[in-house]
Amino acid sequence: MKLKYFSHSAFQIITEKTIKILIDPFLDDNPTSPVKSKDVEADYIILTHGHGDHLGDSFKIAKRCNPTFICVNELANYCASHGFRAHNMHIGGSYQFDFGRVKFTIAHHGSKTPDNQYVGEPAGVIISIENKNIYHTGDTGLFYDMKLIGELNDIDFMLLPIGDNFTMGINDAVKAAEFVKPKVVIPMHYNTFPVINADPLEFKRLVESKNIHCKVLGFGEEISL
Ligand code: NI
Ligand code: MN
Secondary structure, eight states: OEEEEEETTTEEOTTTTOOOEEEOOOOOTTTTTTSOOGGOOOEEESSSSHHHHHHHHHHHHHHHOOEEEEEEEHHHHHHTTTTEEEEOOTTEEEOOOOOOOOEEEEESSOOOOTTSBBOOOEEEEEEEEEEEEEEEEOOOOOOOTTTHHHHHHHOEEEEEEESSSSOOHHHHHHHHHOOOOOOOEESSOOOOSGGGGOOOHHHHHHHHHTTTTEOOTTTOEEEOO
């Protein structure tokens, strides 16, 4: 499979069978994304929560591509109320899709949409595809149960916010990576706006001093997993 980072918390996965999955596609109003919503396609859109920088351009993309939204119940209902297909899930639950398995985890944050509707709990998500486990934490502060998530799941790639202010910052993110013990940690949710400026190379230096490999992806960079 291929994993592409658009910047902020927005990623694209394309599986060997060319199933296209977007996570938190915030592109058009994202000053750091080299790709805009008209340039992407989706069979599935996975959302961690309802904030505008995560819901992003989902509905614009969905109008064109008719994907299935995968998110917690209240947010899934919100997507369905706009006429889109949705698979409702909730924290702690997992489900086998045609591309792989999705499980929602807790995240400590909020989840209001840009039009001011509260859409349930924010979440993280573990996506298991082609024998790889990818843990996108969503927006969250550090929490000790990450240790349990790491014990129960062999995480290959952990996508982790480092930008501080709205989420954990670099030092807490290092601790989060130590709790989960992924094979590779990829920093996200930084340098989109001045308030979340952070140095990913400083994070890399600190987390690698704890023997956890860190890959800093460029905005628009794609890697094969
Ligand atoms: Ni948020
Ligand atoms: Mn955010």
